Amino acid sequence: MTRHLVSGLLLGAMLAFGGPAAAEDPGTIRLGAAVSLTGKYSSNGAFTRNGYDLAVKRINDEGGVTVAGRPYLLEIVYYDDESTPARGAQLVERLIRQDGVKYLLGPYSSGLTEAIAPVTEKYGVPMVEANGAAISLFRKGYRYLFAVLSTTDQYLRGAVELAAAVNEDPSKLRVAMAFENDPFSQDVREGVMEDAAKHGMKIVIDDKLPPELNDMSATLSKAKVLKPDLLLVSGHDKGAALAVRQVADQRLDLPMMALTHCDSAQIAEKFGAAAEYTLCAAQWASTLKYEDALFGSASDYAALYEETYDHAAPYQAAESSAAVQVFADAFERAGSLEPDAVRDALSETDIMTFYGPIRFDETGKNVSKPTVLFQVQDGKYVVVYPREFAEAEFRWPTPAWSER
């Protein structure tokens, strides 16, 4: 990956030297990032870094960014935070104080972002992050924190809306919820509770899964007799995999089931027929109809990513690339490399990217991009919500196991 970065830099430099348009040497803008390259977030940390690198390479290939008439190339200084918050905060302090980095890209996960935000705030260093979605991050009055992704409470709201839309009388709906007892999933729950209350739906099960739990049969036994119309589960990859496996094992008939993290848990690939009809909440999909000048369409991005890294583009990478684009746009608009000027430019961001529209509210979260729902249809993830992006009709209700 460093190789890509270096080759990107070289190529950019050659273009700059060789091209007749480039009258002066391009300067360098250094961004800092502490991402998880080892530890429990290592796979998602790698996606984050791939996303950053891909955007930097692309921007540099196109000639870098122009600030007040002078061209600059982007460069990222990385550290490995080992998936631990304390280490993350320490490394960010080091990036700012020792390495003299003036702009930060976020780490992977809400927990690490939460650990880092007080540090960037203290030094007045603007941070654009792409992988910390906890709503609590945006309730602390941080001025230098900006997030390109939708907040956590948005994840499963779509499923509640979709259930309300397909059922004749939403107030008769019975909802079962099993959410892990961690900040992420409890945020998701908060959003669901709000929307369910709005439609007058009845919550029949509201279980909080402990992080070390590896069996959901107590919850599913309840669902067997309470017969909910909608089951919502959020417990990271593990929760998604368990829900699909055990609902199939128990042959539990559910008209509708929606999960978070089922694309990263690869439920369609791993469980085949058992995963069919399941709804998955996601930040982004390569089939969405968003476009920008740098990467082209969402599917162009996905193709470029796959060509570069040999695996399908996960949304974690897409949003990370978008974070770099946000910085590039802010540098150009600020017309200065002064952190506070960049910060003010960031707060006025209003751009369209291949990842979706990005506009921040006063707390720094992106309020203009919706989350999407996939449904597993014939072994593929197909967007079914929001309706304007739907690739296919939502298949509902899920037939009983005896008829599948």
Next chain:
Amino acid sequence: MLDNLSLFVQYPPLALDVVLNGLLIGAIFALAAYGMALVWGVLNIVNVVQGELVVLGGYVTFVAVQWGLPPLFGLPLSAAVMFCVGWLIYRAVIFRVVDRDIFISILATFGLSILIQQLANALFGSDVRTVDADLGSVHLLDGMVTLAGIKLLAFGLAIGAGGALWFFLRKARLGQAIRATAQDPRAARILGIDTDRVFAMTYALNAALCGAAGSLAVMAWTIHPYLGLPYTVRSFMVVVVAGVGNVAGVVAAGLGLGALENVAGFVFGVEFQIAFVFALMVIILVWRNAMAARKRSHLE
């Protein structure tokens, strides 16, 4: 809580479903706990790396399935591979701490558990893995009671392995040597038993049992590199409740805890499931202590 209890009254078969599923969950924990009871009894080591051995066993099956082997073949393979791994771990680390203070061995095995977690993360990635054994489910009483085939297999295997272990410890030459070493390593050595070999075999046997448990866990549930701790804690609890070196007790404690845990999760909500189990352990320990004190006062 009352709502949940009333479900049992409205649908009596549901109670059976919850208890049976709990027993089946307990079976996998019992399987992992046999080895811990053995190692604790014979080597006098609290094997904190137990859960990681289970997770590694799961990865062996996962890799075997990736290579195109049928999932159920992964079961003996996991046991065999983990037997070797256990033997290697003994030769590399455990033999150095056998006669030492219990805190040294806890530290050593704790260190090993961190090492194995990170190695598993580096080798297999932090993704959640699972294998489908395609055994289907058994439905009873109009679909009210559903038992996953793989968990039934796990149950049978746990009971079978318990029986085999019991028989092995009583009848086989090595089993007798293991028991003799557990009673008094010095006397066993004087009588010509190669206690070092007995220790190595005991540890390897433990790892093999963990491997089988892990193989079942990856087919019944999911595994990832950091899932070892729950297995270590449950095994520890089962052994503490059952007593060291008591095979029948381990089966009973494992199954009983599984069933109680599932019922508690159903009635109080899953967030209290683990808390309930720990509270239960404290009560059992206090009660056992009180019983022992009464017995002592009788003797005086």
